[in-house]
Amino acid sequence: MCWVRLYHICSTLSGTQVQYTIVRSQRRRSIGIKIQHGEVRVSAPVYVGEREIADFVTSKQSWITRHLQAQQGSLAQLPIRRWQHGEQVLWLGTPLTLQVRDGQRNTITLIEKTLHIRLHRRTSDRPAQVRKLVIDWYHQQGMHVLNQLIPQLAEATKLNPTSWRIAHYTAKWGACDRRGQLSFSWRLFAAPPWVLNYVVLHELCHLQHFNHSAAFWQLVEHHAPNYTEAENWLKQHGHTLLNERVFSYVNTESNTGQSES
Numbered sequence: 001m002c003w004v005r006l007y008h009i010c011s012t013l014s015g016t017q018v019q020y021t022i023v024r025s026q027r028r029r030s031i032g033i034k035i036q037h038g039e040v041r042v043s044a045p046v047y048v049g050e051r052e053i054a055d056f057v058t059s060k061q062s063w064i065t066r067h068l069q070a071q072q073g074s075l076a077q078l079p080i081r082r083w084q085h086g087e088q089v090l091w092l093g094t095p096l097t098l099q100v101r102d103g104q105r106n107t108i109t110l111i112e113k114t115l116h117i118r119l120h121r122r123t124s125d126r127p128a129q130v131r132k133l134v135i136d137w138y139h140q141q142g143m144h145v146l147n148q149l150i151p152q153l154a155e156a157t158k159l160n161p162t163s164w165r166i167a168h169y170t171a172k173w174g175a176c177d178r179r180g181q182l183s184f185s186w187r188l189f190a191a192p193p194w195v196l197n198y199v200v201l202h203e204l205c206h207l208q209h210f211n212h213s214a215a216f217w218q219l220v221e222h223h224a225p226n227y228t229e230a231e232n233w234l235k236q237h238g239h240t241l242l243n244e245r246v247f248s249y250v251n252t253e254s255n256t257g258q259s260e261s
Helices: 050-059 061-076 126-157 186-190 193-205 214-223 227-241
Strands: 002-010 017-025 032-036 039-045 088-091 094-103 107-111 114-120 163-167 174-176 181-185 257-260
Touching: 017 061, 032 061, 039 050, 050 061, 061 227, 088 126, 088 186, 094 126, 107 126, 114 126, 126 163, 126 181, 126 186, 126 193, 174 193, 181 186, 181 193, 186 193, 193 214, 193 227
Parallel strands: 017 039, 094 114, 163 181
Antiparallel strands: 002 017, 032 039, 032 257, 088 094, 107 114, 174 181
């Protein structure tokens, strides 16, 4: 159970107001601040008073300002996603150009490095339909990738999931539930293959350790000695790649921040 309340703070470093959202939860045991998609979110237990939350946020103003400005700077370098002819999307790290034309029915086909999209002339909201076709294509092609990759990694690690699927996550790359089902954001398939491989391996390791304990990370390192490179990549690009407004990334330093009390 949780609920959301909206507050404002003023950063003494920049002299400008910074809007942040507070999410209270019965499961939460400490105050945490996360900078995501260029916005500030504060998570707090239900029993923590507003003054204590405000004091904690104030104590983190320097950290908040630094990470917020970095993320907003990265977002400013990317165009707003409009889902129209001529735009590019990333598939396994490779840019694909959207070619949108009129057609007899709504279809999408990949030819070389171009996604050929045909829309019926009576299609009203064309950007919305282009978006739907592209996302459906990511789901379909993503399952083809997973159907080959997961059995290979499962055999190599001896970690066997019960099933896997593509999800619409906007705040995480993947998940593993207690039934052994793995789920992955369709946005993950914009990342390079080596990053995708790591995320799949990460979730496979949760089949043995359903947490992020030291034992879990030891298992991850055993199967992926250079896993920190992939973790850094995800932290660096997650705030733009998972962002609905842009769905892309630029080469910048790691700027996804999270602070705990």
